[in-house]
Structures are given as C-alpha cells and as structure tokens.
Amino acid sequence: MTKKLFAFIVVFTTCGALTGIHAKNPFSKGDRIVNVGIGIGSYYGGSGYTSSIPPLSVSYEQGIIDGLLDGKASVGVGGYMAYTANKWETSISNSTYGYKYSYLIIGARGTFHYQFVDKLDTYTGLMLGYNVVNSKFFGDDPGSHTSGPTGVSGLGYSAFIGARYHFSDKLAAFAEIGYGISALELGISIKL
Template identity: 40%
Template sequence: MKKCSITLILICLMPILAFAQEFEKGDKVISLGIGLGSSIGSFNTSSQIPALSAQYEQGVWETGGPGVISLGGYIGYKAFTYDYSSSSYSYEQKWDYILLGVRSAYHWNGHNVDNLDLYGGLMLGYYLLNYSYSDSNGSSTGGDNYSNTAGLSIYLGSRYYFSQNLAAFAEAGYGVAYLNIGVALKL
C-alpha cells in the first residue's frame, strides 16, 4: 500500500517537476505497463500474476483546439489461481483473462509544461476468459471459455518524456487494472 501511495504522489507531482512534448498528428507510441489493483480476481486467491499490458497509438486528427485525437490498440493479461486443500479433498481453479481493445484518446496540448503528454479517452474492449478446474477425485475441466464479454471503459493518463523518445507513463481507468504504470517509446 505504501508503494502504491508513493507512486500516486509522484504521478500527481509530474506536472510540477516536468520541464512541451506535445503529442502531434502522426506520432506513434508503444507502451508496456504493469497494473496495480483490479476488479479481476479481487477475491481471495492463492496466487496471481500482476496485470500486464501493451498498447499502441497513433495521432490521427488535429482538433480545432489545442489537441490531437489518437487511435490505437490494447492488449492486457491477468491471471490468478485458487487452491483449496483439506486432509481428504483438494482442488485448484485457474482463471486467465485477456483483454483486447480499440482505443481513442484526446491529447491536450494546452498546457505549458515541457516533456508532458496529458490525455484521456475511451476503449472498446473484449474480455476473453479461460477457466480450468481440477480436484483430487479426478474431476477436471480445461480450457473452457465462458463469460467472454465486451465493454466500454474510460481512462486518463500522462506521459513524461525523459528523452525525445522515451517516457514513463501512468493511466487510471478500468481495464485489466485500475492503475497502469510503465514505459512508453515514441517511434
């Protein structure tokens, strides 16, 4: 919890500490992130993998105001396992989630902060769920896809560029995690 609080404070201070890396039409960015907090697997689990994400976006349209609209794609992954064991019986359940999404964001260029890209957007995503179960009595199911669902989510984010092409990013919203942090590379 302490690490999460420190991360959030640093994200809030980024505009103050930053030195304008405006997102422009034609810009292409690839980002890799790790997620903190998630509604996926939020109940008691024996083990889980942190949410991982990769995204791509490209500046497509200039707006009438200070900004650019981008389009891109997203893939996220989250997995968790629940194990139960007693003296006479045991079982294991596994969930693997993959989120595939199409995103669009508005990058606001109306600030006077160098090296900072502020944005917010929407994502249309499709959650793929793979579930498996096995127990000590020999019962098992495997590779069952169920509860696959589509959804719309909203997110806010920022990137701080340490060089012309390399940035740290943070996004808050709903996807495979509530908060994603990571690195971004402008191509």
C-alpha cells in the first residue's frame, strides 16, 4: 500500500508541476484549509504489532496574520484529529490471545508559514491536544492477563514541519514530519 501511495503522490505532483498553474499567496489571513492525510511510520505499536487501521488524520487551519517578514510569512491556527488502531497477539498451547489498541488524538494547532518559492507553502508548528487510548483483551485468557478493557489517555503534544505544493488556488498536496499520530503524514489540502 505504501508503494501505491508514493506512486500516486509522485504522479499527482508531476501533473501539477506540468500544468504551470501559479498560486501567488499560498497561505494568507482569512484562508481556510482542510488537510486529509495518511500516516507512515506510526509511533503507536512496536515489534509484533499489526496495523488494523493505518494512521488517518484531518486538520483545519485558518490564517489569522499575514504580511510578516516582507510579506512572505503568515500565522495560522486550527484543529487536528487523527486515529489509528493495531493489535498484538500470540499463541500458547493452542490458545490465541492478545490486545486490540485504538488511538484518537484531538488537538489545537498553531503554525508559522514562510514562502521560499512559488507554489510551495512551507510551515512549522506546535499542537497541544488530548490522546484517547483504549485497549481490549481478546481470546482465551491463559491466566496471566486480564480480560477487561483498559486505557491510558492524557494530554499530548506535537511539533512538526510541513509543506504544501499548490497545483491550483484550491488544491495542494502536503507532507508533514514530526511527532504526532505518525512520523510522516502525506495527503491533500483543499482551500475552502
């Protein structure tokens, strides 16, 4: 699936670059943008875990300040929501058991944008949110595990850098790296 996603993004970016559409101000005061992405390299899980739902995210951002640093910089605020799920299982003496985990992050983000080149909106930001974590035991209990649901939820944070490549005034592809639902998020951005 990762190879197909990568191929799609390369083709999408190449097509956009060939069209020659120019986006003068990729992010300004009053702009509203929705990002929809999929994560690669999740921080949740580990050795022996299998992903049942890949990291998925949606974020909203609105420009609140522009015209900074010779008109090339702006500031935005917005919200973020992401979800992923995985499981860990093992078999002992013909008994299979394990845990299913789910992770939901809801947060508020602030971003600082700076345009280095045309059509490319580069930014960095911080997020403060709440991470809802649930786990549930499944299978035959061999006696050493509890079968009740458990969860460890709490405040979460993220620092990230990203870029949006604009194919038109309304459509862009984005990539973000940092600490969040995954190490790398790729997807599309739509200006409302």
